C-alpha cells in the first residue's frame with residue numbers, strides 16, 4: 140500500500156520522488172515542514188545522476204520528527220544514490236550514528252547495533268568531492284557542517300592536505316535527553332559533563348541550553364566552538380530554543396569568545412562544548428567566579444582523569460600537596476604529605492556519562508574530589524533512563540519534555556551495552572522521587588598497596604619476585620598506567636618507547652629499570668621501590684609533587700610569554716601559585732626581559748606578566764601591596780615580607796588578555 144499523504148518541500152533540491160510501500164519496514168519518513176528553506180544542491184555525483192529522495196509515508200509524524208528526517212536526508216544526500224537507498228533500508232535508520240567514507244574502502248554506516256556496509260564498491264575521489272561540495276568550509280579542526288543542521292562532517296587528509304576520508308556524524312536535537320539532569324539545571328547548578336567520545340555529551344548540553352532558555356527563561360549564551368551545539372550556518376538550529384549562540388572563528392579563540400560573551404552579552408548561563416586547554420579552563424573558572432551558571436563538557440572519562448590532567452585540574456579546584464603536622468601524620472598512619480584541593484571548583488556538579496541513558500551524577504564536585512584525593516570512594520547518583528515516554532505526551536506538554544519516540548530503542552541498547560552496576564536506580568516517573576544517592580564502600584588509602592605498571596618484563600617473573608619478598612600485600616600490578624604509582628621496566632624496551640617515558644614523566648611516576656629480566660634484578664628493583672615507599676617515600680612523594688607543580692607553573696608562564704605576551708603585546712595573568720613558585724615564574728619572565736607583578740590576595744595571589752613598555756596598570760585595576768605599595772620585582776618576591784599579601788580588586792575579568 141502506498142502512502143496517501145505526499146507533500147513536497149518547496150525548496151527540495153531533487154525532482155525525483157520514490158514512493159515506498161507501507162509494508163516496507165522503513166521508518167516514517169518524511170513530511171517536509173515548510174518552515175525550512177535550503178539552497179538547491181546543484182553538483183551531482185556522476186555515479187549518482189538521479190539522487191534519491193525519500194518518500195512521505197505518514198502525515199501524522201510530528202514536526203520535530205519531520206525536521207529530523209529532513210535533516211537526516213541532507214546528510215544522506217552526501218552519499219551516492221545507491222548508498223542512500225541502502226542506508227534507508229536499515230531498520231535502525233532513525234538511530235544512525237555516523238557514515239564513514241574512506242577513499243578506496245567500502246563505505247559504512249554505524250548504528251547502535253554495529254557497522255553496516257553500504258556498498259561493496261570502494262569510495263572514489265569523486266564520491267568524496269561530491270560530498271565535500273555540499274558541506275560548509277572545513278575549519279582548522281577539520282570539521283565542517285551542513286547549514287542549519289546539527290550534523291558534523293570530519294575530514295581525514297593525506298600528507299598533501301587532500302581529503303581522503305570523511306566521518307559524517309548524524310546530529311540530532313533530542314527533546315528530553317537531559318531529563319535526568321532537570322533537577323540540577325533548575326537548581327542553577329554549574330554542570331560539567333565528561334564521557335568518552337560519541338556518548339552524547341553535546342546532545343545533552345544542547346538540550347540543557349534549550350531547557351534553561353525556554354523552560355527556565357534564562358538568558359543563555361552558547362559558545363559554540365565547532366558549531367556542534369547550534370548547528371552549521373549563521374542561523375542557529377531550532378534545537379537550542381531561545382538560547383543565543385556565539386560562533387568561534389578559530390578553536391584557539393574559544394577562551395576569548397567566552398570572555399567576550401560575558402562582557403558583552405550579559406548572559407545568566409554560558410554553555411560550552413569541549414573545554415580542553417588550560418586557557419579555556421581558566422576562562423571557565425573566571426566566569427564561574429562571576430556567578431554565572433556554566434554548563435560545559437570536557438575531555439576525560441572520569442573525574443580522576445580531570446584531576447590527573449594538568450590543563451584541566453583547575454576545573455576541579457586545582458590540586459596541591461600539603462605537609463601534615465606530626466600529630467595529624469601519625470593519626471593518618473605516618474602519612475606526612477597529602478594531596479588536597481587547592482580552591483573551590485569551577486563547577487558545582489559533575490556528570491560522568493556512562494552511556495546515552497546512564498549517568499553518574501556527582502552532586503557536589505568538591506566533595507567528590509576531596510574523597511578521591513583522600514582515597515575514599517565518592518558519593519554519586521546513578522541515574523538511568525529506563526522508560527521512554529511517548530512522543531505525543533512530549534509534544535502536548537512542552538515544559539515537561541521527554542525522550543523522542545524515534546529513539547525508543549536507544550534505551551535498551553545502551554543498557555545492554557554497558558555492564559550493570561551494583562546500584563541501579565531506574566527513573567520511570569518523577570525524577571526527584573526516583574533518584575537516590577548511593578554511598579559506595581569506603582576504602583582507606585593507607586591500606587592501598589603500591590600499584591606497579593610493568594613494561595617489557597614478564598609479569599609472571601615480577602609476581603614471583605613479589606612473592607619472594609613476601610610483599611604480596613604491598614605491591615599490586617596494574618594494566619592501567621594512569622592508576623600506577625610507579626613503573627618497572629626493562630631498560631632496552633623502555634628506551635624504544637619514549638611515550639611510556641613521557642607519560643610517566645608527566646605524571647611524576649618513578650620508573651625503576653632493570654637491565655635484564657632475571658629474578659635477581661627484578662627483586663633488586665622491587666626492593667628499591669618498597670624502600671622508597673616505606674621509608675623515604677613520603678618525602679619523595681612531596682618532592683615529586685612540588686617539582687611537578689614547578690614544572691607546570693613554569694610551562695604555564697612560558698606558554699603565556701611565548702604565545703601571548705610577546706607576540707600580541709598583551710599582559711597575561713597566571714594561575715594562583717605559592718610565593719616560591721611565583722618567584723620562579725618571575726625569574727623566567729626576567730629571562731625574556733619582561734617585567735611582572737603579583738596581583739591578588741591570599742589563595743588568589745598570582746603573577747601578571749607584562750609586555751614590554753607596559754609598565755602601567757589598567758585603569759580599572761586597583762592593586763595595593765600593603766608591603767610595598769608598588770609593583771614587585773623578583774627580589775621582592777623572594778622577600779618573606781611578601782607573605783603579608785596584597786589587596787586586589789578588579790572590575791573586569793581578571794585572568795585573560797582581552
Ligand SMILES: Nc1ncnc2c1ncn2[C@@H]1O[C@H](COP(=O)(O)OP(=O)(O)OP(=O)(O)O)[C@@H](O)[C@H]1O
Pocket residue numbers: 234235236237308309310311313316334335336337338339340341342343495546549
Ligand atoms: N539520547 C540519545 N538517543 C539517540 N541518539 C543519541 C542520543 N544522544 C546522542 N545521540 C547520538 O549519538 C551521536 C553522538 O552524540 P554527541 O555528538 O552528542 O556525542 P559527544 O559525546 O558530544 O561526542 P564527541 O565527544 O565526539 O563530540 C550523535 O549521532 C547523536 O545524535
